[in-house]
Amino acid sequence: MNTIIKTLITLTITLSFFGCADKVPFKEQDPLENSALVYVYANKILQDNDAMNMGKYFLQINRIGIDKTLVENEYTAINLKASKNVQISATRSALITKDIDFSTESGKTYFFRINTLPGGDFEFEEVDSTIGLKEIKKTKLSGSILEKKIESLIYDDDKEEKEPIKVAPKVEYVSKSKIEKIKEAHKLKEEGILTEEEFKKLKTEILNAD
Known part of the structure; x- marks a missing residue:
């Protein structure tokens, strides 16, 4: 040439x-300092041709929206301060709401499972960590790409x-962008779920993450 x-x-x-595009696979994590880690996941139990029956699940802690939504085959992780009285709620398409009352202990991890049922109903229940960890590994992170x-x-x-x-x-x-994650953490601080110290530490971790 x-x-x-x-x-x-x-x-x-x-x-x-x-x-x-696919979503980010499940990755196990540890609770934040002085916090309990709560996993909520929606099982994929419907067939692909039943996709039109899939709903979106909106999550709340103590009746306060936390900007967390799930569809089948997704999970989310929530860090909560230790408390004897916590209520977690799942609402499907703003029509059906299921509540679970429980207590949290710092350093522990909890699993809550959503099962879609025929006719638009669903089950929402706490499951043993052995079962939960096995099932949640089949899900992907909500809101990720x-x-x-x-x-x-x-x-x-x-x-x-x-x-x-x-x-x-x-x-x-x-x-999600670092800014969005910081906004979520700030919202949890305003709602009293995170302390000022916990928020600052989480913000630093987000900014330093690769």
Whole structure:
């Protein structure tokens, strides 16, 4: 080739743009300091052709909305201060509400399961940690997106035969923005669920996260 200029051509395909995006898989975590960790997850028990029966579940703590929603095959994690009287509620499509009264202990983890039932009803119950951990591993993080970017073609004009060189896929995890997470933490502080010290520590952890 006469040219001495190398040309790099990169084709990037973002799968989420074409509707193929997945959500971030379940990742076990520990409770925050002086807090209890509460997992709530919605079991996937309907068949794919029953998708039209799926509802959205809105969560509340002590009748206060916490900006947490779930659909089937999703989970969320909530840190709560230790308390003898806690009520967690799940409301499906603003029509049916189920409440569970329980107590929390610092350093402990609790699992609550939602099962969709035929006819628009659902079950909401606390489950043993052994069962909960096994089932929640099949769910994905609510409100997250697993974005896959594939750099597929690279050409070099200095080579007489321009064979495409395949590059290994790059997978990037994209969850809610740090600003959104800080807003959620601030809301929990305003509602009395987090102390000022706990909020500052959580804010620092969010800002320092990769």
